[in-house]
Amino acid sequence: MKIQTKYHGQIELKNEQLFHFAKGLPAFESEKQFVLLSLEEESPFYVLQSTETADVAFICVEPFSYIQDYQVQLSKQVIEELNITSNEQVAIFVLLTVKEPFMETTANLQGPIVLNMKKQKGRQFMMNDSLYQTKERIFKQSVVKGEK
Incomplete structure (x- = not known):
């Protein structure tokens, strides 16, 4: 299937690359259908791209490299909805709000994207009882030029 994307132009996809989001995203x-694409080669950033609407594309990242103690406790409902039977099936991403300068970019740590990589299902999971925010800075301050 061919789709038009926001960041990669027109691309060809295979069915096994598609993720079904039964409820869409808030x-x-x-x-209802997205693909996860690398933003750039060897980049830690991804694009969660709708297969229906080219302009519906979200920059995201796996949060664990940036927030070392980040934890996602999935509800029984999410586990059942995504047919999760093992931790190895699960990938967690957080959506970014990209800002200038880039170090000011924030992540929605309260509403991670949960993907069952094996069953090709996804959902945004709102952790309402968590201490995480929807706009948390996750990048360390850059060193000022000239300082070590």
């Missing part, structure tokens, strides 16, 4: 409930 504010994008009608968008």
Whole structure:
């Protein structure tokens, strides 16, 4: 299948690359099918791209390299909905709000994207009882030029 994307132009996809989001995403409930694409080669950043609407694309990252003690406790409902039977099936991403300068970029740590990589299902999981925020800075301050 060919789709038009926001960051990669037109691309060809295989069915095994597609993730079904039964409920869509908050504010994008009608968008049910996404693909996860590397933003750039060898980049830690990804694009969660709708297969229906080219402009519906979210920059995301696996949070564990940036927030070392980040924890996601999935509810029984999410585990059942995504048919999760082992931790190895699960990938967790957080959506970014990209800002200038880039070090000011924030992540939605309260609402991670949960993907069952084996069953090709996904969902945004809102952790309402967590201490995490929807706009948390995750990048360390850069060193000022000239300082060591």
